[in-house]
Amino acid sequence: GSTGNTRVVEYRRSRRGTRADPRSARVLLKAAQPATNHNGGAIHFGPDGRLYVATGENNNGDNAPSLSSRLGKILRINADGSIPSDNPFFTQASGANRSIWALGLRNPYRIGVLPGPGPPDTAFGDPGVLYIGDVGWNDREELDVLHEPGANLGWPVFEGLFQEPSYAAAAAEVMNLDAPNPLFAQGACARPFFTFALKPRDRNGQQHGNCCEQ
Numbered sequence: 001g002s003t004g005n006t007r008v009v010e011y012r013r014s015r016r017g018t019r020a021d022p023r024s025a026r027v028l029l030k031a032a033q034p035a036t037n038h039n040g041g042a043i044h045f046g047p048d049g050r051l052y053v054a055t056g057e058n059n060n061g062d063n064a065p066s067l068s069s070r071l072g073k074i075l076r077i078n079a080d081g082s083i084p085s086d087n088p089f090f091t092q093a094s095g096a097n098r099s100i101w102a103l104g105l106r107n108p109y110r111i112g113v114l115p116g117p118g119p120p121d122t123a124f125g126d127p128g129v130l131y132i133g134d135v136g137w138n139d140r141e142e143l144d145v146l147h148e149p150g151a152n153l154g155w156p157v158f159e160g161l162f163q164e165p166s167y168a169a170a171a172a173e174v175m176n177l178d179a180p181n182p183l184f185a186q187g188a189c190a191r192p193f194f195t196f197a198l199k200p201r202d203r204n205g206q207q208h209g210n211c212c213e214q
Contacts, residue, residue: 028081035059038107046127047115054108061156067093076101088150104153107135
């Protein structure tokens, strides 16, 4: 195939109500996809009435964790294409990137929604629980269960639960939003979170030094 865009397009029914009227087409979302693979493409309405759109990272792992790209993500938009102001990165990202609901995906090809209980924070309404089928690389396919907004599902630093050796350098730089740095803003410490490579504890419970103490 050729390169192009991922589009979510709204169509209205014809007068007889049995077919979509092609003249009524209205683009709700468009994201450039230069590569022909890892395009994602699953869409699903949640119990909260929002539309969830899965996009692949377009054969570029650097897109997946970045808030400057909608690729490698779950996006959340209103039915009219506007962006809900309660999206988790609405104030951190800019423009269309404010539609990001979750990040760190490789090629999410399918979404399922289980109604309730969803996020414990009722400010997000009730999007339900998202089940995401994500294509793995060499060793593992991935099924992600997304209970809360703003999650980083790991790619490219992790394939499933295991660190991906090819992205060791990225692991040293990508912040782990689930591991806040208690020394942030103290003195000259400018790292608000630990990176995936430098964790407060490893799997054996061993304590590591804080990067701001070095």
